[in-house]
Amino acid sequence: MLRGRDDECRSVRSLIDDVTSGGGALLLHGEPGSGRTALVGYAHRHAQRCTVLAGSGLAEEAALPYAGLQRLVDPVLDRAAALPEEQRRLLRRALAGDGCPADRRLTLSMAVLGLLGAAARDRPLLVTMDDVDRGDPQTAEVLAFVARRLRPLPVAVLLTAGVTAAVDGIPAYRLRALTEQESAAVLTDRLRSSARPEEADRLPERPAASVLTALAVVGGGNPQALVDLVAVLSPGQWRGEESLPAAPPADGVLGRAYRARLDRLPPETRRVLLLAALDEGGGSGMIRAAGGEVEALAPAEVAGLVRVEPRGVTFPQPLVRTMIAAGAPLADRRAAHRLLAGALVADGQRLRRAMHLAAAATGVDPTLADELEEAAAGGADGWATASAALCWAAELSDDPARSAARLLTAARYAWAGGQPDVARLLLDRLRPACTDPDVRSRADLLLGELELRCGDAAHASARLLAAAAAVAGTDRVLALSGLVRAGEAVCFAGDQYRYAEVGRQASALRRPDDPPATGLMSSLVAGVAATLRGDHERAGPALRRAVVLGGRLTGPAATPTALSCAAAAGLVVAVDGAAHRLADRAAAVARDRGELSMLSRALELRAVAEYWLGRHEAAAETSRDGLRVARATGQVNCANVHLGMLAVLAAVRADRDATLGRIREMGEAPTAGSRPHALAGWALAVLDLADGRHAEAADRLASLARLGTGRGQVLVQVMATPYLVEAAAHLPSRPTATAALAVFDRWASSTASPLRRALSARCHALLAPRGGPEAEQEFQRALRLHPTDAGTFERARTELLFGQELRRRRRPRDARTHLHQAREMFTLLGVGRWAEQATTELRAAGESVGPPDLPAARLLTGQQLRIAELVAEGATNREVAARMFLSTRTVDHHLRNVFHRLGIRSRTELARAFATERHVGLIPDR
Template sequence: MVTASTVQLTVLRGRDDECAAIRRLLNDLPAGGGALLLQGEPGSGRTALVDYARRHADGCTVLAGVGLAEEAALPYAGLQRLLEPVLDRARTLPEQQRRVLRRALAGAGCPAHRRLALSMAVLGLLAAAARDRPVLCTMDDVDRGDQPTAEVLAFVARRLRHLRVAVLLTTATDAFVGGIPGHRLRPLDDRASAALLADRLAGQPVAPPVAAVLGAVAGGNPQALVDLAGVLTPGQCRGEEPAPAAPPTDGGLGRAYRSRLEHLPAETRRVLLLAALDEEGEPGTLLRAARAAGTSVEALAPAELAGLLRVEPGRVTFPQPLARAMVRGAAPLAERRAAHLLLAGALDGPGQRLRRALHLAAAAEGQDPALATELEQAAADDGVGGDAASAALQRAAELTDDPARAAARLVAAARYAWSAGRSHRARLLLRNLPAVAEPTVTGRAALLRGELDLRGGRARSALTALLAAADTLAGTDRALALGALVRAGEAVCFSGDQYRYAEVARRAEQLRRPDDPPATELLSDYVAGVAATLRGDHERAGPALRRAVVLGGHLAGPALTPAALTCAAAAGLLVAVDAAAHRLAERAVELAHHRGELSALPRALELRAAAEYWLGRHDAAADTSREGLRIARDTGQDNWAGVHLGMLAVLAAVRADRDTSLRRIREIGENPGGHSRPRALAQWALAVLDLAAGRHAAAAARLTALARPGTGRGQVLVQVMATPYLVEAAAAGGDRAAAGAALAVFDRWASSTASPSRRALSARCHALLAPRGSAEAEREFRAALRLHPADAGAFERARTELLLGRELRRSRRPRDAREHLHDAREAFTLIGASTWAEQAAAELRAAGESVGAPDPSAARLLTGQQLRIAQLVAEGATNREIAARMFLSTRTVDHHLRNIFHRLGIRSRTELARALS
């Protein structure tokens, strides 16, 4: 067992706001007092915060009390213990107050009509004690002690503005909050939980997946994390053994809950245990089980008053996340088994088969093959998935006496766990497989291991496992074997070992049959199309990939899966049918959400973001990538977290948002290999930043290094996406050979598609490589403008306008250049691409036009051309002069000026000048 640190830790993880509030309370004491109420479940750190306040109460008299359940029936017992150190100051009180105070603290109580006098006496006593030095008065667990003490302290806490007295109260319930500033202690986030574990396990590092699991088990409860750290073994720290499923019942949190439970009636504890074991919280089930136990749900009233659970018309809930686990853990094994059997007997209706089987399994001793089969069938019949199905099949495996059958059930449990995004749990289940598993089970296990490695950080080792899985499954389940080869192809592409895709395609072709169902045919076509694309054979790639897109659109029934839809979406991107690819990826995302298949989401979201990039929806692509990043991190998919970070870096760089782009690149870290997709996306982003800053040679060098066609290594597909930037950088830097080679690859792809946007980019690239000032350059630029879709891709069209305007200006045609530069500046301004708008403005100035910095408020309301007209009006130009300078008709200027007045809500040129001043 790992020995947790016994050193007193003074850093309170995740409680910065509460610590700051306590410091403010103490710092304000010289000028006047105040109060603070801390609310939180047991173990949330309330007592630690009280200790923090006492440590920082320099120069204060500290009165410390704690509410005791043992004294809850003794009026003013808590108040007596709290005030005892300063009772000698009672002589300064008025006689009437002194008598009522002494009577109450002596145990004689306080009549209702004298309670105000008693409360004023306590307030006066604290004021007297504070004359010499400020007073900090703390009462921990105020809700557990006697109610009269709590009422007096609440009265006092609301009347401290002019006294040098601070009152700090803590409670586990929502009581006593009126008029007292409060802080509800929230669960620790993942970072604070991991830091707390590191504090407690100094010298024994915890694997990140283990820290995430422990954080989830603890529910962000600090004491639960401390207790868990105290029972971890070295194997659990390394992730080689399952982590505890709940905090230990003999830890600090367990003792706190046991103390609460011991003060409840025995009948209440019995029904409370039934409620804790019934995950669904269905009142009808609890009612029937309680009746079978010879009691009723009314026995829960004391537990409800204590805040342990809440009984509502449609559901019984535990407001404190860990209360359910603590109630279960505190009960003896025999009582838990009896309660499970009672609940199983209460579950005999439709749709309750799995719940009944789980309760019977929880009460079972030893192996029970019949119950194991019932669990497996119930999970299938009830249509559950994710964590519930995984838990059911794991328990079924434990009850199974046939090792081969147990192995099959464990693999199925692991697959369900991975589908729900529990990668660490899936790995642990696979680790416990019996060695006697059948070939099909072995193949399924290898497939799952390979998929986990592919998504979780070991793409090259994943390839070996996936190819082995395909070989093992080829004779028994061709569809699964093809699925393994699809994943193997993803591993090849992720790592940048493109030359190995030919092997994947060869194996997939051997599995193809003429009578394959549509879902299997889709996978075969997809692998064949990707292989042909990577070797530049677009004549073969196009038909195969288009068939995959069509097949994906017609999937239905069991064949309709997120995995199949993502293959179809990826195929759509490779043949540049962006709208279809987006629909397929969006459908995959919706289906994965609906089925709870969280592990499928990062890949589906990656493809949706790529489709949105090509459609020119950069903001939507960034939103999609942020969602993909969050889910990838939550599900332990480090590789796909890197992909989404890379895409976010590219999208920020395209908008010339240098700080955001560099921050995303730093988040990728050093783990991805030199040719991995995240690393390639990071290099693309850096190259775009170089290009925006005028470092053309550096940008071209970065993009040229993304792939090496002669060796089959590198990220060919990323380089193709980035080719327009590579050509622009290389042409400006003088390396036209590198630009021409990259453009040849891009052209072969673009010409094989029917995409106007790809052809527009190709034409723009040819224009950049044409001789400067030539008719060929202008012809290609104008062809690009005709091809850019009118309903999408505003950014790329604006980039083409900017480059054409620059070409015309440098060819000594400033008048022709200004029209395109105005359009570019207007478009960039409207979509918020300020750096590119500034470049267009700089070109306009170089073309002989005076362009000032736009007023931010006006920039939000006016188009680029309207803003330029408004600026000239503000400078005093007439409409005729504006028309001459901007090469417009006076009628057009009049029209624009009316729209400007309407948008800005003004009526005169004087008001316009004032608005822009």
């Protein structure tokens, strides 16, 4: 299977299948290793009904006119007898090496065309020439001429060439780089392939997902690079236990191909090209190191290896830079690094200069190690670069203790930059040789955080608690940070009973004069610990203090970690607006500083805040963003939380397919009792509730936590309590719902949140005796408490449930008032399933109800309205995306919501609806 080449394979099949009704040609061009030769092989396998003539361009014969043509047509030269005498003589002369006069090239080209036509009389003919641009140019010219004149003949021509080659008049495909998923598939395909059984014996295990991701990056989307990497990986690298290669092997198939290209360049071009490849900045430093001789790169530019621009030298394909550096002799690389270091003195680029010197070093150099450490401090040049610099510093150190400390910092920087696998490998290097207990404990804190985000959260909490206790005597702030992470781990894993130990350790570290960032961590832990034991009188003040302190953070103290702590405190104490602002700020700071390790967590908190604020679409978009970040940085636990949140949001909209799809994406990773597992259960329960399966919904929600034991997802169950009560209201026995509501009430009454209190009142109304005054009083109280600026969906749910209650009490006129409100709000929110329920209730209350009579301008958001207008005018989704500077996927998503909200099923209906509303003036003409 040729991964990522579906379009090209389809075109090749079409070219061959249609050959009997008229010939054609196709050009495939791309980088070495991109799959051109594989596609030629695919064509040969598909051409079972054809005679095949196959050739390839050889650089060794590039100076021999028509050498490639001679090898290609030699099998059918006996058909030359059918050619006119003049053409036959000229063809034989050219193929014998006597060349062809310039004024006779047309005749020669017609002779080749006639020869191929004669060879195809009995059976269709497929002609392939791989690497046509590498061989002699005369052959390429003749084949291009022939390829443009095949329509009357049963002949198909398939040519391949490099990226700079072009043949006018025939269709061409540029082979793109493979995606990460396609690259991973190539790697696993190669391992399973019987073509190289020794690889399967050497690498018998399925590779770690993180290894596939990292190799996809190293391979640069080049299929041959990926195959070459598999050939040199050790079992430890395949399992993720050893560092992976930084580049495909220089002696692999791809490396040899690039070396052959480079060998054809002048020596001075190769020298300057190596400088450009080693200079990541690609600017003035390289130009000075080259002595201003950038003109020497002209042959490399013609060959498509580089692009020389006024601001510097760039590589159109990043893999080219990698292969040039990997294939150069060590002595040449060191010399180039020294030149670049000397050229960067005047630029003030201290870190880049030091790294070039480190790459040129041949032994320990404590002075250079110190310079690398100082220049990399704080990751100003990027966390990945800073991590690499600290690795160099560790290698250049003559003191094992300093080397260990620098490796630890390198691991911390790698994690900050979203490279957990690199961080874990550096910690693995550090731990066996490190004898300093303080460094080992700090390494355990970092490893615990990696496990929390990317591995076994239950194991992470124990490691973090032990490591925090070990460093408490030397670094109290670091110990507090570790306890915050330990608290996250016990909550994620559903072991809330262990939070008491987190709170006990944090209490011993608290000081009254702590700065805001430290004080808010202490307050968060104290507040959450009190909340989980039901002591809301102590929890509320501590959590509010954390929120206030978070709002005061400025400058370097306003880290993504500190702001996220404050946001988490805000969510627990139900100050949703403040929590959203803090989480949004945490995400912005994380992006600005490149701290990808914290970005997904900040987005998780922001999505939860948006859920409580009733901004469900915004919450879904935030979770999708968080999911992308989590997957890109290997944070499987964070990814599953975002998937769980997306499942809940889809279920709230009664979108069964989307809900189940998100849950399937989690796979088997979430363990029972974990937060993602609980979110999935909540989502499935909401679907059960929407379908009237009340007992199933109640059972699912009751199982989220075991009240009184501290086990399970207590905080998720509190969020889901309104759904649990609604399901239980239809059942004869309700002890679990009553107990859960008591927990919810104690929390809600300790907050200043009108929404939480409104939900509490609604729950009491649902559990009140049917037909009595208590239910109506509680529903009325809930509607008074519902905020007007947030939670529109929850208010609509209350209106619907109150309307149902009144209708069942045979008060249809009163019921219709609330049911109309619910139906209109659900319609405006685009929640069709709930709007249908309100419609059903209205009909049961004696009202004849048709489609919503609201104009599109009220039903749609501003962006949705603009997309709908463009589609109604006939624009495709791709055209809408281009005009509105959106992705096609975003347009698809909004258009589905437009159809849902307007109750239509096609673009034709959309155009008709807009034409009608413009006619009556409901939508203004633009």
